[in-house]
Amino acid sequence: MSLEARLDALESRVAFQDDWLETLDRLVREQASELEKLTRLNQLMRERLSEQRQAIDELGGDVPRPEDELPPHY
Numbered sequence: 001m002s003l004e005a006r007l008d009a010l011e012s013r014v015a016f017q018d019d020w021l022e023t024l025d026r027l028v029r030e031q032a033s034e035l036e037k038l039t040r041l042n043q044l045m046r047e048r049l050s051e052q053r054q055a056i057d058e059l060g061g062d063v064p065r066p067e068d069e070l071p072p073h074y
Contacts, residue, residue: 001009056065
């Protein structure tokens with residue numbers, strides 16, 4: 001294999017690797033963005049759940065909470 005052919009092969013591999021690296025970088029950025037959105041949504045849901053629990057507690061202690069009830073087979 002001549003030096004020129006080897007150089008062409010290496011340049012081709014580098015070009016392919018550059019393209020692959022750009023693709024991976026784009027995907028990682030997209031996933032990071034999606035993770036941020038899901039983290040914010042999770043936090044919002046936790047806050048709303050906490051608000052609902054507080055509202056139930058304010059209604060009075062006689063309202064049964066699902067987590068305090070025994071399953072039907074007990």
